[in-house]
Amino acid sequence: MARKSSTPTMWEVAERAGVSQATVSLVLNNVGGSRVAEATKVRVLDAVEELGFRTNAFAKSLRSGKSGMIGFISDEVASAPFAGKLLKGSQLCAWEAGNVILSVDTFNEPELEAAAIDMMLSYRVQGVVYASMYHRVVDVPAALAGIPTVVVNAQDRAGLVSSVFPDEELGGYTATKHLIGAGHTRIGMINIQPPDSDLPAGIGRLAGYRRALSEAGIEQDPRLLRYGSGIVEDGFDLTRDLWNEGDRPTAIFAGNDRTAWGSYRALESLGLHAPDDCSIVGFDNQDTLAPYLDPGLTTVALPYEQMARRAVELLLAAETPTQNPIECSLVRRGSVASAKVPA
Amino acid sequence: MARKSSTPTMWEVAERAGVSQATVSLVLNNVGGSRVAEATKVRVLDAVEELGFRTNAFAKSLRSGKSGMIGFISDEVASAPFAGKLLKGSQLCAWEAGNVILSVDTFNEPELEAAAIDMMLSYRVQGVVYASMYHRVVDVPAALAGIPTVVVNAQDRAGLVSSVFPDEELGGYTATKHLIGAGHTRIGMINIQPPDSDLPAGIGRLAGYRRALSEAGIEQDPRLLRYGSGIVEDGFDLTRDLWNEGDRPTAIFAGNDRTAWGSYRALESLGLHAPDDCSIVGFDNQDTLAPYLDPGLTTVALPYEQMARRAVELLLAAETPTQNPIECSLVRRGSVASAKVPA
DNA sequence: CAGGTCGAGTTATACGAATAACCAAACTTA
DNA sequence: TAAGTTTGGTTATTCGTATAACTCGACCTG
Secondary structure (H helix, E strand, C coil), rough: CCCCCCCCHHHHHHHCCCCCHCCCCCCHHHHCCCHHHHHHHHHHHHHHHHHHCCCCHHHHHHHHHHCCCEEECCCCCCCCCCCCCHHHHHHHHHHHHHCCEEEECCCCCHHHHHHHHHHHCCCCCCCCEEEEEEEEEEEHHHHHEEEECEEEEEECCCCEEEEEECHHHHHHHHHHHHHHHCCCCEEEEECCCCCCCCCCCHHHHHHHHHHHHHHCCCCHHHHEEECCCCCCCHHCCCCHHHHHHHCCCCEEEECCHHHHHHHHHHHHCCCCCCCCCEEEEECCCCCCCCHHHHCCEEEEEHHHHHHHHHHHHHHHHCCCEEEEEEECCCCCCCCCCCCCCCC | CCCCCCCCCCHHHHHHCCCHHHHHHHHHHHCCCCHHHHHHHHHHHHHHHHCCCCCCCHHHHHHHHCCCEEEEEEECCHHCCHHHHHHHHHHHHHHHCCEEEEEEEEECCCHHHHHHHHHHHHCCCCCCEEHHHHHEEEEEHHHHCCCEEEEEEEECCEEEECCEEHHHHHHHHHHHHHHCCCCCCHHHHHHHECCCCCCCCHHHHHHHHHHHHCCCCCCCCCEEEEECCCCCHHHHHHHHHHCCCCCCCEEECCHHHHHHHHHHHHHHHCCCCCCCCCCCEEEEECCCHHHHCCCEEEEEEEHHHHHHHHHHHHHCCCCCEEECCCEEEEEEECCCCCCCCCC
């Protein structure tokens, strides 16, 4: 069957159904329920079907002033190994409200970012989700001043827009408390950044660790604390380092999963094995790693999807700026065992 | 300075510059170079600047008939741990041609896919990149029949649209030849799917392995071939299994990186270590894994970004359908050593 | 049966930008 | 100096849809 090359318009549908273009619009948008006779509706819908009509989103947006699009700007989220879930959550949530996502990864290039914002403004996005690959404090570009913006997996330095980010402190608290609950009292921590660093992840996780200990009445032994940089090798080195201290830990809270992996290896190198010789809890729930370690790593999950959903909700609600820490929950696998009762 | 709440239009710019709307359009689009006096141009551009004018993409597209958008439909790419690179490559390439990406992950839900296609047709995308999370044969939805489509990281069963996918066979050949080049002749292979499976990855990688061996005049010993399912555990079990054979391999080509990880562990469990006791080559270059193994895993990279770029190029060129295998190149790390010369 | 209401539409216009067609003055050129 | 050309714009129209405002006949209702 020969088809017109370009998509048909409402006028063509109207002609085929023997009505006016306005009627087609009324039928398709269900306005004024009883304004159109049932028989006419059917004729219109048949014509729509037969011609394969599909409304032109541009015309619709132009006329209505609503674009139905939400911008998603990220440094490297869409291509990052784990945080693509931010995009996933945003998309799902946006979709539910009838919106679509216009996403751009800027790779931290200012020109690309500027161009992306420009483009989004051209498309009259209803709001922008500004996502970071890792939890940090960001400066929202001034060019976004005109439109609703929510920062996700990050915190807005100026506090002018809402931020949605993981509750690192609570996560660290949860992890540590889990170990305490298993009977451990000598719990080492290997943090993922130096003491003078200002990244929220390391600061929060450590603070949570400390709170859990003090709430449980366990004295903090500085010899059990180490500072690495979040890489496997540091996990390895610092775990061995902890073993050289006089009074060894029976459990380790690793500041992230890669560090935890290093701890596994260090234990192996010492002829030991988790969780029998030492319990381990990680952080991040990196899904290409945590489930595959042996034993599976008990860790704290970063709530990417929930954060993204929350961000979109905030965007659509357009409230006044708020801070939104999102809970990080524990994922139990096999790396934690009860502390041995001292003989 | 008080700003109008909504974005200014060309009319407002025109008024401020003391010209007609048409002139503003002429200036901004640089048409009829000499048709507008230099002084007028400057006045217009100043007005644009002062008002913060930004062209309305909807009006522009409506008028021109060109949407400037490319659809990206994927099963789970945007949220997958590794293949987000497909999105990255598409975005970059589309961007260079002045297009933007409208991306939707369907999570393999047919209704979501249908809705996504519907939406994209509404937005009059100029073409659709149909991406798969893993290399397989797909059926392109009939609803896409009307618009240019390219399948990426997959092959179109019907062959009606262009396909861009990794050249698995060449990758397997490259991996194996690398081991042969290091002097190995007893090279085991642990494939990632059963012999009767029809996934291109396993079939191609094995075929490449075989070609490399036969080209080098090495006889294929069926005792060196194992079939797993691509998970760590299978790599572990089947490597140990290989070790129980009489004539052990000096190198293993693991069908993917996870399997290779299992091989590392199996060697360890046997008190052995790569590459001294056995060389290992993986496949996938999974970036959260391969660089962090000890020693770093020599593996074959999947060319996600190149595939995506190629797909977008094909889309924009709108040629007749073609098959486009893309080369997978070797990434050398530390898991391959020269074969010991038999004493 | 005049006047009002309701049902089922239609007509006209606006959204913002692109562009074809037109126009007035200034400048050539024979 | 009349006719033609160039310069530097302007006017009018179009893209496809939404919607306010209007119409027209049939149906009450007192």
